[in-house]
Structure formats: structure tokens, C-alpha cells
Amino acid sequence: MFTLIYEFKLKPTSAQIATFEEWLEQCRKVYNYALCERKDWVNSRKCPVNACSIKSEYIIPADQPAPNYNSQAVALTQAKKNIPALKQVHSQVLQQALKRLQLAFEGMWKNGRGFPRYRKAGRMRSYVFPSMGKEPIQGKYVKLPKIGLVKFIQSRPIPDDATIKQARIVRRASGWYVQLTRQWKVDVPEISPLGTSIGIDVGLIHFAAVSNGRTFPNPRPFKHLEGKLKSLQKKVSSKRFGSNNRVKAQAKVSRLHERIANTRKNYHWELAHNLCDWADMIFAEQLNLKGLARGMLAKSCLDAGWGQFLDILRACCFKRGVYFQKVPAAGTSQTCPKCLKETGKKKLSKRVHKCQHCGYTCDRDVAAARIIEIRGLEAVGHTVVKLSEGKGHVHRRR
Template sequence: MFNLTYEFKLKPTKNQVAIFEEWLEQCRKVYNYALCERKDWFKSRSCQINACSLRSEYIIPADTKRPTYASQCRGLTVARANIPALKAVQVHVLQQTLKRLEKAFVSMWENGHGFPRFKKVGAMRSFVFPQLGKSPIQGNAVKLPKIGLVKFNQSRPIPEGATIKQARVVKRASGWYVMLTLQWDLDVPQPAPHGEAIGIDVGISHFVAVSNGRLFPNPKPFRKLESKLKLLQKRVAKKRLGSNNRKKAQAKVSRLHERIANIRKNYHWELAHNLCDWAGMIFAESLNLKALAKGMLGKHCLDAGWGQFLQILEQCCFKRGVFFLKTDARKTSQICPNCLTETGKKLLSQRIHSCDHCGYTTDRDVAAAQVVCIRGLAAVGHTVKMLSEGKFTGIPATEESSLL
């Protein structure tokens, strides 16, 4: 199976917007109730039976089983029969909300994520239709179960032969969007190693350094708009809680956050396509992004969005038939790519790589990208020395490339 997600902006009527808002609120309540049920069960078993705190722990019978997705779906069926507001929402939408909570607990157990949190008013911003009827796309409108036809701006054509498996309605500061998941009954093979190879090294001073000597600047969208964001947040803090003026001020903050995210994502896509134009193999570092985000440069790391960029680069490589691989990131900036000896650079302020052993000199980030390229080639079975064969060629490392 091969899946793609297409995103379009909806043009709902006022009645449809009211339905969307109501459904989001009901999904939030179902999510919070199910989370409370699970949390109470865990708390009732968090201490010894002879030392249980009656003030902060709930007494639940010992034979009560742990709440699961299946048991909570059965409870949802009973609740929908007694609560009209829940019955007005399509049942599969509420079940997907429970599945979302189940995934949050699985991520906590398997990936070390935190305990799921309750969602306050307005925090739930999407709901999913896991099944759509036949021919859900009718002209420039999508037919959603229990809602009907909702117009949308079809910015690009939907490919023929694809089956629309599900639809996710998303609320953003700029409006409502629908994300259609398209599925084809075919298997697309992963691109094989071929063609020219490049390695990349992500950073803060330069967003990406390429092994051929090119440097791409860091757009820093958050840093450039931080003062404006700070001003808008101050205006929100001065407004009375619950007032319409406060809601309007919060909407401006949300739109600015969305603008920052769009600038960053657009730059990532443009850069990914630019890199795919140059090579048949792209190698990148496998970074511990969680640890980097918690360091003293965490604000700059999060502003750069390396995790999103590497995901986009991998998607772009798959789409364009370019081989992509992540390599070991240890000591990439400490090793000389020419003689493979450790140089022992200790300060981040030391931005020039100069090897005392062989005399090779270049930008520090470019040298790290060349080491990444060598490691990637070794991982796919190539053991050639790139510099000795003149593979690392390009413009001087001090010149920055442009995406224009």
C-alpha cells in the first residue's frame, strides 16, 4: 500500500463552522473523560494497599480491569444512548478520539513520552473521519458523514486511481483545512544507492553545510519576529479574561505563530528540493534532537526545526528517487575528512577546520558534512576516499548558496 496526504483549505458555511466547533468540544470532553478514567485507575494502584491515601487516591475495586480502547468504546456506546450531544457526533469520530488517547499511552510506555494531559477549552483542533462514503469528492466539495458537502479550494488535482481512505478536519488560525489520505494498491520500492553522493551537516550559524562546500543560511523565522510576538503577547495579558478583545488579541498571536511555522516549513521544502537536484545519494546525521532542545542553545535549535527538515528531506528524497540514509553523528566535527585523524577541536567558536596532520583547511561545518558523506558511503558499501579522487568540489566554503 502507498499513501499520500493532500491538504486543502475548506470554505465552510456559518452553520458548518458551528458544527465543527461543537464536534471539537465533544471530542475534547470524551478525551478528558477517558483520560480521567485511566488516570483514576492508575492512581488507585500507585501505592501499597496498607498505605493508601484516602485524600488523594480513588478506591477502585481490585478486580476492575485496566481501561483500554475496547472497553472505553463500549462505554462510549452506552454514553451516546443517554447524552444527545454525543449522539449528534458521528460515532467513528469519537472512536478515533479514544484511539488517539490510546496512542498517547503507547508512546508513553514505548517511547518514554510524558503522561497524557487533559485538554483545556480550544486545545482540541482536529477530528478524523476514518471512513468516507463512495465518491466523497464532488466537484469542488468534499462530502463528510453527517455534515454533508463542504466546499474547499482545490489547489491541485487529486490523482486518478487513488482511494480516499480518511479525512481529517483541522482548525487553524487562518481557517479550516481538510487533510485527505489517498491510498494506492501498489508497493513503491525504496530508492537504491546510485549517482553522486553528498553529506549534510545541520547547524545554527549556517542552517545546512553540504560536503561540496556550499552553505545555506539559517532563516531564523522566530528570532526575526520575536519582538512582534512579544508585543502581541503583552497585549493579550492586559485584556480581561473571557472578553472578546482578549480573543481577538489571542487570534493575532496564533496567526503570527502560524506565519512563523509556514516560513520555516516553506524554507525546508525549498532546501530539500535543492539538495535533491544535486545528488542521487544524501547522507545526514542521526541527531538526538531531544537532548539538543534541552541544552543552552535549545531556543535556536527549536527555531531551526532540524527534526522537521530531516523528515521533509526524507519524504522529498523518496518522492524524487534519491537514496537517503542517516549516519552516526559522533565526532563528525572532530575528524579530518582528508586523513581521518581526530583533530581535537574543543570550542564551538573555532569555525575553521585546520588539520595539523595533513594541512587540510575548510569550514568546520563543511568538514563535518564531508565526514558524514564518507560514513554514509561506507555504510552502503563504498570505501573510496572522496578527497583523494577529487569528489568534494564546489564553491569556497565562505560563500552562501541561495534558494532563489
């Protein structure tokens, strides 16, 4: 099975916008209520068996099982009979809100993420239709269950040989969007690690350095607009809480944040396509993104968005038929790419690599990219023959 997501901007009527917002609010309430049930059950198990809390205690029977998706979905069905607002929302949309909470807990258990938090008003920005009816695309309209035809801007052609499995309605500062998940019943062959290769080293001075000697500048979208963002946030804080002027000022902040994110993402996609034009194999370093986000350069690292770039590069390589693999990043700047001997640690201020063993000199980031390329070639079973200055590594299959 092969799946792609197509995103289009919606042009809903005022009545449809009111429906979208009401459904988001009901999904938020269902999410928060289900989270409250789970937190109460957890807190009821924290009390010692021989003592009670001074203030209050959660009285939940000891034999009552922990709430999960199945039990809360059954309770949701019963709640819809007593709460008229829930009847207006598509039943599967509300169930997807419970599934989102279940995934949040699974992420906490398996991936070490934090405990799920409540969603305040405005924080729920999307909901999902897990199944679509027949012929959901009708000209310039998309047919949503229980809502009807909603106009959208078809910014790219939609293939007819795929099935629309689900639709996600997303609210952003610039408007409403629909994400259509299309699925093909085909088997996509794996990409073989053959042909020319390049290695990529990401950084702050150069956003990306390539093993062929090319470097790309760091756009720093947040840093360039940080002053304007700070000014808009000051205006928000000066407005009275709950007033329409505060809502308008906050909308300007949201639009600027979206502009920053779009600028960064567009740069990542353009760079990814450039790199795919140069080689048949691309190797990148395996970064500890969580550790970098907690360091002294956390703000600059988050502004660069290396995690998003590597995900986009992987997706672009898959679409273009280019082999992609990550390799360990430890010691890439401490090894000479020509003689492969250790050169010792370098300070961040030292931007030139000069080997004391063979005298090889080049940019520090380019040297690290060439080490990444060598490690990638060795990982896929190639033998590096020699380093050709300006042309990368000549290699052969083992």
C-alpha cells in the same frame, strides 16, 4: 501500498463552522473523560495495602481491569443513549478520539513520553473520519459523513487512480483545512544507493553545509518575529480574562505563530528540493534532538527545526527517487576529511578546520559534511578513493 496526504483549505458556511466546533468540543470531552477514568484507575492502585489516604481514596474494585480502548468504546456506545450531544457526532469520529488517547499511552510506554494531559477548551484542533463514502470528491466540494458537502480550494490536482481512505478536519488560526489520505495499491521499489552523493551537516551559523562546499543561511524565523510576538502577548495579558477583546488578541498571536511555522516549513521544503537536484544519494547526521532541546542553545535549535527538516528531506528524497540515510554524528568535526585522522576537539568559536597532519583547510561545517558523506558511503558499501577539492568524493562500489 503507497499513501500520500493531500491538504486543502476549506470554505465552510457559518452553520458548518458551528458543527465543526461543536464536534471538536465533544471529542475533547470524550478524550478528557476517558483520560480521567484511566488516571483514577492508576491512582487507586497507588495506595498501600495497610493504609489509606488522609484526604480521600479512589474506591475501585481490585478485580476491575484497567480501562483500555475496547472497554471505553463499549462505554461510549452506552453513553450516546443518555447524552443527546454525543448523538449529533459521527460515531467513528468519537471512537478516533479514544484511539488518540490510546496512542498517547502507547507513546508513553514505548517511547518514554510524558503522561497524557487533559485538553482544555480550544486545545483539540482536529478530528478524523476514518472512512469515507463513495465519491467523496464532487467537483469543488468534499462530502463528509453526516455533515454533507463542504467547499474547498483545490490548490493542486487530485489523482483519480487512488482511494481516499480517511479525512482529517483541522482548525488553524488561518481557517479550516481538510487532509485527505489517498492510497494506491502498488508496490514501490526501494531506492538503490547508486550515483553521486553529498553529505549534509546542520548547524546554527549555517543552517546546512553541504560536502560540495555550499552553505545555506539560517533563516531564524522565530528570532526575527520574536519582538512582534512579545508585543502581541503583552496585549493579550492586559485584556480581561474571558472578554471578546482577549479572544481577538489571542487570535493575532496564533496567526503570528502559524506564520512563523509556515515560513520555517517553506524554507525546509525549498532546501530539500535543492539538495535533491544535486545528488542521487544524500547522507545526514543522526542527531539527539531531545538532548539539543534541553541544552543552552535550545531556543535556537528549536527555531532551526532540524527534526522537521530531516523528516521533510526524507519525504522529498522518497518522492524524487533519491537515496537517503542517516549516519552517526559523533566526532564529525574532530576528523579530517582528507587524511581521516583525529584533529582533536574544537571550540564552537573556531569556524575553520585546519588539519595539523596534512594541512587541509576548509570551513568547519563543510569538513563535517564531508565526513558524514564518507561514513554514509561506507555504510552502503562504497569505497572512498580520494577527495576531489570542490567536487566531493570519488567512490566505487565494493
